[in-house]
Amino acid sequence: MVREGAKVKAKVNAYKNTASIGLAVASICALLLAGCAGSGAGSGARSDAERLAVVARDTGRVERIEGKGKARIENRLGEIEIEFVMVYEPGVMLELKGELAPGFLPFHGDVEITSTPETTLAHVNGIPLVPDGASFPGRAIHPALIAIALGGDYVVGWLPTRGCEVDRKLACGDIAFEFDLNRETGHVKGWTLKHEDPDGSYDGFLYKSRPKGSIELPEVLTGMAHPFEVEVYVEYYQIDATFR
Numbered sequence: 001m002v003r004e005g006a007k008v009k010a011k012v013n014a015y016k017n018t019a020s021i022g023l024a025v026a027s028i029c030a031l032l033l034a035g036c037a038g039s040g041a042g043s044g045a046r047s048d049a050e051r052l053a054v055v056a057r058d059t060g061r062v063e064r065i066e067g068k069g070k071a072r073i074e075n076r077l078g079e080i081e082i083e084f085v086m087v088y089e090p091g092v093m094l095e096l097k098g099e100l101a102p103g104f105l106p107f108h109g110d111v112e113i114t115s116t117p118e119t120t121l122a123h124v125n126g127i128p129l130v131p132d133g134a135s136f137p138g139r140a141i142h143p144a145l146i147a148i149a150l151g152g153d154y155v156v157g158w159l160p161t162r163g164c165e166v167d168r169k170l171a172c173g174d175i176a177f178e179f180d181l182n183r184e185t186g187h188v189k190g191w192t193l194k195h196e197d198p199d200g201s202y203d204g205f206l207y208k209s210r211p212k213g214s215i216e217l218p219e220v221l222t223g224m225a226h227p228f229e230v231e232v233y234v235e236y237y238q239i240d241a242t243f244r
Contacts, residue, residue, distance in 0.1 A: 048167065048168040048179075049165075049166060049167045049168065051181055051186055052181070055156045055187065056157050056160050056166050058157075058214045059090070059153055059156065059215060060157055061215075061243050061244055062157070062244075063090075063242050063243055063244045064089050064241065064242045065086070065087070065088040065150065065217070065241045066087050067085070068085050068236065069083075069084060069086070069238070070082065070083050070084065070237075071084060071098075071233065071235075072232075073231070073232060075228060075229060075230045075231065077104035079103065080101055080104065082099065082100050082111065083099050084096055084111075085097050085098065086149055088149070088150060088154075090154070090157060092116065093114060093115060094114075094116075095113070095114050096113045096145075096149065097110075098111050099111070100124065108124075110124070110125050111123070111124050113145070115141060115142045115145050116142065117161070119135035119136075120135055120145070121136075138174070139174075140173070140175050140195050140200075142158075143155055143193060144193055147191060147193055147202060147223075148202065148204065148232060148234065149234065150218055150221075151206045151209075152179050152187075152189070152191035152204065152206065153187055153188045153206075153216065155177065155179075155188075155191060155193070156179065168181070174196045175195055176196075177191070177192070177193060177194075178191065178192040178194075179191050187209070187216055189205065190203070191204050191205075200226070200227070201225075201226045202224070202226070203224045203226075204221060204223035204232075205221070205223065206218060206221060207220040207221065207222055212240070212241050213243065215241065217240070217241060218236065219235065219236050220234070220235050221233075221234040221235075222234075
């Protein structure tokens, strides 16, 4: 039993040593399981900040999103696919549960991530990826998970909950944000999150979505986590939202 415990701890430590605890690691952890809002393009005179304020307003009406899909992670070592289920309650928590297939990571099996604005816990087969079940350091992980699992519109909706103003480029806490708007739909089609550590960033893109009232729900998202050059693909088979 002691020897098995040592092996597990060695695997966990090996994983930790291959990634920083900055934003790039948050992105990779999120993708072990594995956006959009607005009311149209509006007038041509509307500023980016005004368009994004509409996005924040509409996503702020969302009470809960539930989805089921798959994530694919690729890097120079290979490819891994994960079947997952996702629950998101804005301002409360993002939960991802899935089955991680064997691949280039030193573990596989049942994966569970529960993230709140304050803490993020991750387990594989019930074993915490951080020793003693502690939360991942820092608060950058929560918006990174939102960006990966749901997309730029929902990151925009998260910003006012942290007391941050909405704009195309801004800094909120330790993270710099940049959003690229689709002028025809009024939704965020691309986004970048960059931690204060210049080597940790995530670039995402909304490839496909569908309308749900005044918001849109993501169906296909892609992205890249730096500096490890981890490519990300997230596809939802089912996804739906309820409103306040």
